[in-house]
Amino acid sequence: MNDTNLDIRRRKARFRSWHRGMREADLIMGGFADAAMDGLNPDELERYEELLDVPDADLIRWVTGELAVPARYDTPLFRKIAAHARTVRT
Secondary structure (H helix, E strand, O other), X not given: OOHHHHHHHHHHHHHHHHOOOOHHHHHHHHHHHHHHHHHOOHHXXXXXXXXXXXXXXXXXXXXXXXXXOOOOOOOHHHHHHHHHHHHHHO
C-alpha cells in the first residue's frame, strides 16, 4: 500500500471518529484520532477501522469498564484508546 492510500484512509478514519453519533464516542475516538492517527502503522489502522464499526454504546461501556471487552477487540490499540480517553477525562 502506498503512502497516498494510507493518508486517505487516515483522513477518512479521523472524519468517522468525530462523526459517530454519540458525543461521548466522538470524544473518545476523535480525541484519540487527533492525538495518534498519524503514528498508526497500517496494521493498527486496520484495527482502528474495525473499532469504528463497533456500536457507540458498546465502545463506551468497554472504555469505562462497564462491559468486558470482547477478545477480538481487546488489543494493544484498544488499550491505548481507552488509556487516552481516561487521561482526557481527568
